[in-house]
Amino acid sequence: MDSIGIGLLGYGTVGSGVGKLLKKNAEDITLATGKQVTLKRVLEKDPGFTHPDLEPGLVTTRIEDILEDPEIQVVVELIGGTGAALDFQLRALRAGKNVVTANKQLLAQHGAELFAAAEESGVHLRFEASAVGAVPVIKVLRESLVAAEVKTVFGIVNGTTNYMLSEMAETGAGYDDVLAEAQRLGYAEADPTEDVGGKDAAAKMAILSSIAFHSRTGLDDVPYEGITKVSSTDIAHGVRLGLTAKLLGVAKLIDGRMNVRVYPAFLPKSHPLAGVAGAYNAVFLTSDAFDEIMLFGPGAGSVPTASAVIGDVISVVNTVKGSFVQNCLCYKDVPFFPDDDMVSRFYLRLRVNDQPGVLAKVSALFGDHGVSIHSMVQEGGGQEAELVLLLHPVREAQFFAALDQISALPDVHGDPAVIRVEGEERRQHD
Ligand SMILES: NC(=O)c1ccc[n+]([C@@H]2O[C@H](COP(=O)([O-])OP(=O)(O)OC[C@H]3O[C@@H](n4cnc5c(N)ncnc54)[C@H](OP(=O)(O)O)[C@@H]3O)[C@@H](O)[C@H]2O)c1
Numbered sequence: 001m002d003s004i005g006i007g008l009l010g011y012g013t014v015g016s017g018v019g020k021l022l023k024k025n026a027e028d029i030t031l032a033t034g035k036q037v038t039l040k041r042v043l044e045k046d047p048g049f050t051h052p053d054l055e056p057g058l059v060t061t062r063i064e065d066i067l068e069d070p071e072i073q074v075v076v077e078l079i080g081g082t083g084a085a086l087d088f089q090l091r092a093l094r095a096g097k098n099v100v101t102a103n104k105q106l107l108a109q110h111g112a113e114l115f116a117a118a119e120e121s122g123v124h125l126r127f128e129a130s131a132v133g134a135v136p137v138i139k140v141l142r143e144s145l146v147a148a149e150v151k152t153v154f155g156i157v158n159g160t161t162n163y164m165l166s167e168m169a170e171t172g173a174g175y176d177d178v179l180a181e182a183q184r185l186g187y188a189e190a191d192p193t194e195d196v197g198g199k200d201a202a203a204k205m206a207i208l209s210s211i212a213f214h215s216r217t218g219l220d221d222v223p224y225e226g227i228t229k230v231s232s233t234d235i236a237h238g239v240r241l242g243l244t245a246k247l248l249g250v251a252k253l254i255d256g257r258m259n260v261r262v263y264p265a266f267l268p269k270s271h272p273l274a275g276v277a278g279a280y281n282a283v284f285l286t287s288d289a290f291d292e293i294m295l296f297g298p299g300a301g302s303v304p305t306a307s308a309v310i311g312d313v314i315s316v317v318n319t320v321k322g323s324f325v326q327n328c329l330c331y332k333d334v335p336f337f338p339d340d341d342m343v344s345r346f347y348l349r350l351r352v353n354d355q356p357g358v359l360a361k362v363s364a365l366f367g368d369h370g371v372s373i374h375s376m377v378q379e380g381g382g383q384e385a386e387l388v389l390l391l392h393p394v395r396e397a398q399f400f401a402a403l404d405q406i407s408a409l410p411d412v413h414g415d416p417a418v419i420r421v422e423g424e425e426r427r428q429h430d
Contacts, residue, residue, distance in 0.1 A: 001034070002034075004033075016051055021307060082105055100124075187279050229264075237388050346419070
């Protein structure tokens, strides 16, 4: 029986999950591939690195021990980051090794270079675990749905922020308290910036958009906004309006152009994504061919993520000495649709002087910019009141031009709270 060696870079959270699954499921992997798939080497920084699941003698600190080993045909990069990981992946691809990775930031920032190196060497670069962890979105998009023109990919692609928003809605707790709790439970890193600031979700959306629309999308093409400005007050207003707050990654194909962004948004309570609570992830796909498909599951975690990595390893092993499956499938160059021209619905909360005439001024400025109000509620009294507005769909440039003027009114205090509302069109055909 042919034997395929694996070189594993990094034996941390996901790497140790891969080590565990390779050992535990060795028989199934052999049955699925007809080959013996063995962990031959593990790269770590510390030469004295040990792990209870790891056989002694496998650890090396020299990447050359992996790159120069002819029996290693698949390199699994799980060290993370965009420094050493980029160097190691490029060298592995150029040395003719197939590469499997979960590294979303590296792919979103250096995808073009990496895929070019893979094409040049005629090897695979597989990355299922890089977006939405254990949920097989990439395989579904690039294989099952390759002939169905996907129009939108939007979803909850970051578990940390979904946990936090779910807790804020359920308990009424504030952002800081919920973040501290998420860190205590291990749902948020000690430095949560990439998650709460939206960069993690943006990298995943760059990857998903590249695959869905067959056109290279990098991190720089994805404007992102996290949840740091989402307050428990807005979440509570949302609940009263039948809306659930989520951090959404949204990729849309509009008239042959694409728009890819990450922002906090309200969804109608009845939308399938609204019910995705806690640290779970879900991706919602639409197309004229299949209407709607939702994929749901754990977006992170040692063994769940490792199972997606192993799935990629099996795909690669199955095509070694056999047919070749294209890597990125980015064979189009779809132009981007400008954010300003996107048509969105907005929720807006303003703190205003509780005086006659303020409402009229706000309505007039919206009217001047062609923004039409769907509903408006005024709360509070005394010195200050709160205006909570839901707007009809509007070109974003018009909304923000009106908002600039409204925010500058002496009657309006502080920064307005602005949250997009997504998924309303679905309510019509429910
Ligand atoms: N954790 C998840 O649930 C999850 C989910 C989806 C995707 N991912 C992605 O998977 C990748 C790995 O994440 P992880 O959570 O497993 O990270 P991790 O727990 O920090 O593990 C990384 C391992 O690689 C080692 N390492 C780092 N730099 C190295 C270098 N230059 N040479 C040799 N070894 C090195 C680290 O050693 P030290 O500890 O000594 O630095 C550590 O053991 C990342 O790209 C991440 O974005 C993770």
